[in-house]
Amino acid sequence: MLLEVRDLHVEFRTRDGVAKAVNGVDYGVDEGETLAVLGESGSGKSVTAQAVMGILDMPPGRITGGEILFQGRDLLKLKEDERRKVRGAEMAMIFQDALSSLNPVLSVGDQLGEMFTVHRGMSRKDARAKAIELMDRVRIPAAADRVRDYPHQFSGGMRQRIMIAMALALEPALIIADEPTTALDVTVQAQVMDLLAELQRELDMGLILITHDLGVVADVADRIAVMYAGRIVESAPVHDIYKAPAHPYTKGLLESIPRLDQKGQELYAIKGLPPNLMHIPPGCAFNPRCPMAQDICRTEVPPLFEVDREGVDRAAGDQEAGVRTSACFFWRECLDG
Amino acid sequence: MAEAILEVSGLVKHYPLTRGILFKKQIGAVRAVDGVDFELAAGETLGIVGESGCGKSTVARMLVNLEKPTDGTIKYKGEDITKLSGRALKAVRRNIQMVFQDPYTSLNPRMTVGDIIGEPYEIHPEVAPKGDRRRRVQDLLDVVGLNPEYINRYPHQFSGGQRQRIGIARGLALRPEIIVADEPVSALDVSVQAQVINLMERLQDEFDLSYVFIAHDLSIVRHISDRVGVMYLGRIVETGRDAEIYDHPTHPYTQALLSAVPVPDPEARERRERIILAGDVPSPANIPSGCRFRTRCWKAQERCAREVPPLAVPEEFRFVEGPAAHDSACHFAEEKRVVPPEEPPEQAT
Numbered sequence: 001m002l003l004e005v006r007d008l009h010v011e012f013r014t015r016d017g018v019a020k021a022v023n024g025v026d027y028g029v030d031e032g033e034t035l036a037v038l039g040e041s042g043s044g045k046s047v048t049a050q051a052v053m054g055i056l057d058m059p060p061g062r063i064t065g066g067e068i069l070f071q072g073r074d075l076l077k078l079k080e081d082e083r084r085k086v087r088g089a090e091m092a093m094i095f096q097d098a099l100s101s102l103n104p105v106l107s108v109g110d111q112l113g114e115m116f117t118v119h120r121g122m123s124r125k126d127a128r129a130k131a132i133e134l135m136d137r138v139r140i141p142a143a144a145d146r147v148r149d150y151p152h153q154f155s156g157g158m159r160q161r162i163m164i165a166m167a168l169a170l171e172p173a174l175i176i177a178d179e180p181t182t183a184l185d186v187t188v189q190a191q192v193m194d195l196l197a198e199l200q201r202e203l204d205m206g207l208i209l210i211t212h213d214l215g216v217v218a219d220v221a222d223r224i225a226v227m228y229a230g231r232i233v234e235s236a237p238v239h240d241i242y243k244a245p246a247h248p249y250t251k252g253l254l255e256s257i258p259r260l261d262q263k264g265q266e267l268y269a270i271k272g273l274p275p276n277l278m279h280i281p282p283g284c285a286f287n288p289r290c291p292m293a294q295d296i297c298r299t300e301v302p303p304l305f306e307v308d309r310e311g312v313d314r315a316a317g318d319q320e321a322g323v324r325t326s327a328c329f330f331w332r333e334c335l336d337g
Numbered sequence: 338m339a340e341a342i343l344e345v346s347g348l349v350k351h352y353p354l355t356r357g358i359l360f361k362k363q364i365g366a367v368r369a370v371d372g373v374d375f376e377l378a379a380g381e382t383l384g385i386v387g388e389s390g391c392g393k394s395t396v397a398r399m400l401v402n403l404e405k406p407t408d409g410t411i412k413y414k415g416e417d418i419t420k421l422s423g424r425a426l427k428a429v430r431r432n433i434q435m436v437f438q439d440p441y442t443s444l445n446p447r448m449t450v451g452d453i454i455g456e457p458y459e460i461h462p463e464v465a466p467k468g469d470r471r472r473r474v475q476d477l478l479d480v481v482g483l484n485p486e487y488i489n490r491y492p493h494q495f496s497g498g499q500r501q502r503i504g505i506a507r508g509l510a511l512r513p514e515i516i517v518a519d520e521p522v523s524a525l526d527v528s529v530q531a532q533v534i535n536l537m538e539r540l541q542d543e544f545d546l547s548y549v550f551i552a553h554d555l556s557i558v559r560h561i562s563d564r565v566g567v568m569y570l571g572r573i574v575e576t577g578r579d580a581e582i583y584d585h586p587t588h589p590y591t592q593a594l595l596s597a598v599p600v601p602d603p604e605a606r607e608r609r610e611r612i613i614l615a616g617d618v619p620s621p622a623n624i625p626s627g628c629r630f631r632t633r634c635w636k637a638q639e640r641c642a643r644e645v646p647p648l649a650v651p652e653e654f655r656f657v658e659g660p661a662a663h664d665s666a667c668h669f670a671e672e673k674r675v676v677p678p679e680e681p682p683e684q685a686t
Contacts, residue, residue, distance in 0.1 A: 194613060258534075267535050
């Protein structure tokens with residue numbers, strides 16, 4: 001395993017109380033694998049990623065438990081200056097909003113070159129050459145001419161390519177992409193996603209793709225982890241989850257997408273609202289919104305069950321793609337619909 | 338088609354680009370909307386899709402008279418509302434209301450929900466006598482699925498989905514005939530989007546509303562719309578009934594747009610044809626000659642740079658009956674199914 005997050009807990013201390021943003025997350029990603037982390041706002045998907053990258057604002061954030069193993073080392077035990085060497089060189093992050101993540105007063109060439117001057121001790125001239133090479137690699141037309149341009153002179157899609165170039169600069173083993181295409185238009189979204197997937201294959205990187213868009217996930221991911229209220233509620237190879245979800249929340253999400261055969265009918269909607277992280281309901285956090293909830297769901301927190309019924313519910317060829325888990329007492333009933 | 342309640346023709350909005358401070362000189366224009374025609378029938382939903390910068394929101398703002406068109410007419414029941422002012426304009430505005438995209442910035446944080454939803458009555462006092470307003474606001478809260486007791490709360494006490502319901506209640510207050518909804522669900526979480534869409538469909542039946550529904554999410558537009566118009570750089574490039582557009586698109590831009598939409602079904606990713614457009618949308622200040630899509634089109638020929646393709650049924654389909662015979666602004670229109678027919682879901686739930 002390239003990266004393994006074990007039982008991670010993160011909380012935020014605020015004036016109004018303690019918000020439990022991440023409550024025991026486990027996930028892992030291998031070289032060359034794409035893990036999609038799916039969740040709505042407030043599900044803890046970005047906070048987990050920030051903890052992995054080591055860019056969580058502390059305070060108010062606090063990691064209260066767990067391990068983050070990267071190539072066997074526990075990142076949480078490293079000193080800040082060691083951590084800094086990992087960040088950027090061995091793992092890199094692509095943010096959602098390229099315009100606000102790039103420095104508006106530095107040319108893109110300087111920002112890309114900085115990766116090489118800081119981490120590799122290159123001269124500015126060599127770094128500039130590297131920057132042009134990177135821009136070519138992410139297919140920015142006329143890279144040599146545009147290397148002196150500033151972020152605002154690029155379109156949204158081009159800016160996101162620069163973000164990708166920056167993340168790839170030192171050829172990290174792991175890339176975390178936090179909603180990389182959410183701010184882009186559909187036709188540009190497809191270009192950027194394709195580029196990312198291609199570069200990932202080329203460099204055999206692990207990719208964690210954080211998103212709320214079920215469509216994007218289906219297009220690129222190998223595995224999916226669905227998050228709700230700071231926990232992973234279901235984790236499975238991508239084909240399995242779409243074929244037969246094993247958690248009522250995943251099922252609700254899939255059913256609330258408009259389908260052709262439902263035209264004119266009412267859409268399925270998950271009732272209620274995502275929970276307030278300061279007052280997560282006891283038992284299963286999803287129970288107040290769940291159509292299948294029983295008494296046990298209101299009192300006991302469901303552990304992660306292994307979903308396995310001798311290949312019955314598995315898509316062909318997915319058996320080796322890893323185990324499938326669900327944090328629902330009634331995953332069998334959920335699979336059967 | 339039922340009688341048209343709204344007729345838009347030749348709608349244009351140009352924003353001038355000027356140079357100089359004292360002696361301003363116009364050096365060009367951002368052609369945000371550049372000749373849009375459509376009709377809206379009573380009780381129908383017209384969906385308008387397009388990418389950012391295509392002018393769809395500017396169209397919405399002109400429909401509710403927040404923006405004056407540079408040219409063209411908007412006829413509400415036969416009367417051109419772009420020329421109206423004063424009392425006559427006020428009367429028309431009552432019947433065309435808007436729901437905004439961002440429920441976080443479109444509600445005044447210092448007003449209570451009761452004041453926000455009741456404010457339209459201050460402007461149009463003839464709709465509800467003063468003593469009756471509080472009860473009406475409570476009814477509206479109930480209609481959109483909020484607890485009527487929340488009337489004294491402030492917007493920050495509500496979630497995004499609930500705020501959008503407040504925005505919808507405000508839009509309904511004057512009992513309009515037309516609601517223009519500009520990306521009403523795009524700021525909401527997936528699980529909440531469906532709730533709001535269902536609400537809008539229920540209200541349409543209940544109050545006999547006509548919707549102009551503007552969005553960039555193609556699957557939601559298809560779900561709610563009777564007819565769909567696809568916009569690109571200030572113009573409608575293809576329009577027709579929802580099945581005509583989605584299953585039998587003839588304009589290359591529509592085909593590319595449909596093929597780019599991520600399909601939430603991993604099985605479909607192998608079956609589907611993908612068209613990935615090169616480049617970005619050109620700037621509306623500098624629109625290509627002829628067909629405005631030609632710079633990104635794989636079919637573009639010399640003729641496309643010369644002649645502007647009209648929005649009409651293409652010649653190839655003029656004498657054939659069938660779903661491909663709908664308006665499409667392309668010289669080389671051909672039918673192409675990009676999204677494979679959906680197989681019925683295996684589990685019946």
